[in-house]
Amino acid sequence: MHNYIINASIQIVPIVQDRHPYEWVDEAIALIQQSGIKHETGPFATVLEGDYNAVMKVIHDVNELLYSRGCAEWISNVQIQIRSGGDMTADEKTEKFR
Numbered sequence: 001m002h003n004y005i006i007n008a009s010i011q012i013v014p015i016v017q018d019r020h021p022y023e024w025v026d027e028a029i030a031l032i033q034q035s036g037i038k039h040e041t042g043p044f045a046t047v048l049e050g051d052y053n054a055v056m057k058v059i060h061d062v063n064e065l066l067y068s069r070g071c072a073e074w075i076s077n078v079q080i081q082i083r084s085g086g087d088m089t090a091d092e093k094t095e096k097f098r
Contacts, residue, residue: 005087011045
């Protein structure tokens with residue numbers, strides 16, 4: 001894949017009874033914050049921005065975290081926007097609304 005900037009959103013929906021789902025979400029957000037990738041956390045999802053490999057690594061790492069920490073089941077809702085000829089930034093899509 002190219003090295004242009006892409007953006008993606010990831011939403012984690014834990015399907016668990018052993019603890020409050022937000023605890024799992026909080027751990028996933030902490031991992032994203034520690035990744036160093038540009039991100040913005042909203043009430044339903046976190047938007048990631050960076051080159052394709054970096055973004056996909058963070059998405060992988062979030063799922064691996066939940067697996068390794070023993071989360072019984074979860075849904076990962078992921079949306080990825082890629083432009084083949086250049087960068088695709090979240091600001092480009094939202095700046096007119098700010």
